[in-house]
Amino acid sequence: MTDATQLRGATLVEEDGRLLLNMGPQHPATHGVLRLVLELDGEMVLSCRPVIGYVHTGIEKTYEHKTYLQGVTMTDRMDYLAPLSNNLAFALCVEKLIGVVPPPRATVARVILAELTRLNSHLVWLATQALDLGAMSVFFYAMREREMILDIFEACSGQRLMTSYIRPGGLYYDLPDEFAEKVNEILRVFPPKIDEYEDLLTGNELWRDRTVGIGKIGADDAIAWGLSGACLRASGVNWDIRKAEPYCGYDQYEFAVPLGTNGDIFDRYLCRMREMRESLKIIRQALARLPDGDFTAHDHKISFPPRSELATSMEALIHHFKLATEGYRVPAGEAFVPIESPRGEIGFYIVADGSGKPYRAHVRTPSFYNLAAISKMAEGGLVADLVALIGSLDPVLGDVDR
Numbered sequence: 001m002t003d004a005t006q007l008r009g010a011t012l013v014e015e016d017g018r019l020l021l022n023m024g025p026q027h028p029a030t031h032g033v034l035r036l037v038l039e040l041d042g043e044m045v046l047s048c049r050p051v052i053g054y055v056h057t058g059i060e061k062t063y064e065h066k067t068y069l070q071g072v073t074m075t076d077r078m079d080y081l082a083p084l085s086n087n088l089a090f091a092l093c094v095e096k097l098i099g100v101v102p103p104p105r106a107t108v109a110r111v112i113l114a115e116l117t118r119l120n121s122h123l124v125w126l127a128t129q130a131l132d133l134g135a136m137s138v139f140f141y142a143m144r145e146r147e148m149i150l151d152i153f154e155a156c157s158g159q160r161l162m163t164s165y166i167r168p169g170g171l172y173y174d175l176p177d178e179f180a181e182k183v184n185e186i187l188r189v190f191p192p193k194i195d196e197y198e199d200l201l202t203g204n205e206l207w208r209d210r211t212v213g214i215g216k217i218g219a220d221d222a223i224a225w226g227l228s229g230a231c232l233r234a235s236g237v238n239w240d241i242r243k244a245e246p247y248c249g250y251d252q253y254e255f256a257v258p259l260g261t262n263g264d265i266f267d268r269y270l271c272r273m274r275e276m277r278e279s280l281k282i283i284r285q286a287l288a289r290l291p292d293g294d295f296t297a298h299d300h301k302i303s304f305p306p307r308s309e310l311a312t313s314m315e316a317l318i319h320h321f322k323l324a325t326e327g328y329r330v331p332a333g334e335a336f337v338p339i340e341s342p343r344g345e346i347g348f349y350i351v352a353d354g355s356g357k358p359y360r361a362h363v364r365t366p367s368f369y370n371l372a373a374i375s376k377m378a379e380g381g382l383v384a385d386l387v388a389l390i391g392s393l394d395p396v397l398g399d400v401d402r
Contacts, residue, residue: 018046021383025054029132029387032397036374040383048378048386050371056401063350063361067327068094068168068302071358076162078365079399081121084113084153085341087166092247093337093348094168097330100302103294106170111248111286112183113156113166114339115279119190120149121342121394122272126197129269129391133210138200145193152182169303170296183287187280194276202270211266215377215389218263225376226369229344230271231393235263241340253282265392272394302328327356343367343394367399 018039025035033054039047059074066074075090076083088110095102102110123146130138150160155176157165165172201207217225222235232239240257242250258274260267296303301319309316330352338347344366353359370393377389 017041023386025051029390031128031390031395034371034390034395034397034400036386038383038386043382043384045378045381045383045386048375050374052371052397052400054401055397057398059402060361060363063358065357067356068330068358069323069327071361072167073162073164076164077398078363078402079341079343079346079367079396080161081124081396082117082342083161083163084117084166085339086346087164088114088248089337089339089341089346089348091166091168092339093335093350094302094330096335096337097333097350097352098168098302099331100169100297102170102297104291105175105293106295106297107248108286108290109171109175109295110166111250111253112283112290114248115283115286116149116152116183116186118279118342119186119276120146120153122276123149125272125342125391125394129388129394130201132387132391133207135201135204135207138197141193141197145190148182148186148189152179152186155179155182167296167303170294172296174295180287180290183283187284187287190280191277194273198273202273208266210385210388211269211392212264213262214265214381214385215392216262216264217373217377221376222263222373225373227344227373228366228369229340229342229394230258230268230275231344231366231370231373233258234260234267234271236261241338241345245338247337247339250282253285255282265388268392329354329356330358338364341366343396343399344370346399363402365399365402367393367395367397371395371400 018041021038021040023036023038024030025033035051035054037049037051038045057077059078062074063071072087072090075086079086123142127139127142153163154160155178157163157172217235219235219237222232222237228239236259238257238259243257255278258271258278260271304323305316305319310320332352332354334349334351336347336349338345345364346366347364349362349364350358351360374389374393378386381389
């Protein structure tokens with residue numbers, strides 16, 4: 001096969017009739033700046049090679065030049081659909097290095113926010129996956145419900161996307177007064193809305209024709225390719241970090257891990273739909289046990305002191321100034337902490353050298369591995385099915401290019 005670097009948008013016809021074709025990097029169905037180099041025999045895909053790097057940001061290297069406090073803001077930008085999940089993974093890793101335990105209120109609030117983030121991300125996936133296959137109404141409905149979640153994020157952090165709200169030690173601010181009311185409204189509204197989405201799609205003949213038996217990957221191959229999240233569980237592999245390696249007290253919540261059997265686009269769809277229902281169950285339990293108290297670990301000087309103390313306490317003023325200008329120091333060591341993000345397993349590996357900045361930071365992101373497996377899933381399929389296949393992997397290219 002001709003090397004991908006030799007292709008610049010033109011198609012090449014080989015002597016044996018094979019067709020080499022670029023899909024992307026500017027293509028409405030690639031869900032970002034992704035390029036696929038396809039080798040076709042008529043309509044059949046002989047090979048599919050993803051070419052990444054078009055939105056490479058150098059975030060991992062940038063972590064080394066930012067304080068741990070500043071690093072939180074970069075976690076948002078790797079995956080703009082799951083900023084709070086990324087905040088959480090980073091915070092847990094730094095807390096492990098320091099040895100700090102966030103207060104109970106912050107821990108429970110993190111669970112609620114992480115599951116709201118899962119709902120937010122899955123709604124965007126559902127909206128775009130449906131639109132890719134011509135189901136325009138579902139796009140509008142899912143985006144409508146997503147606004148309710150973004151309103152909560154805005155009330156908590158002042159931002160709808162790049163929240164930087166979960167930080168080492170706990171939360172940036174305490175939860176707003178209207179938090180419980182807004183979350184309860186989601187618990188009331190969402191179950192019948194999810195039923196409505198499934199009524200429109202699950203039994204729809206056109207939807208099933210485009211998803212059932214397409215883009216399949218077996219359990220052994222899914223594990224070998226490093227898949228995680230719904231992409232892995234759709235193949236029948238029961239692996240969820242919330243169950244396997246519980247964090248934030250997830251072992252205290254009752255919820256199921258949805259599994260598929262065929263590992264196709266339809267099973268990945270079903271897994272995510274069921275995950276939304278399970279997230280609502282977790283949120284309901286967490287909201288019922290949300291305690292009062294501190295929202296951050298004030299006993300460790302890694303969080304800003306209360307604003308009310310700045311005018312009366314010289315120590316608080318100095319503490320605030322040093323955090324804003326120098327950050328805080330993290331003891332020398334290394335730590336890796338994975339969590340279950342909406343797209344699968346994301347883990348932060350940080351090497352600390354005792355200074356106020358990481359010596360090295362690496363992120364194991366789910367989109368990188370899930371997207372790579374398209375090479376396996378696309379083989380033997382039709383080129384027309386690639387649109388549905390990309391959507392079913394739910395990639396975020398900022399999560400791939402770091």
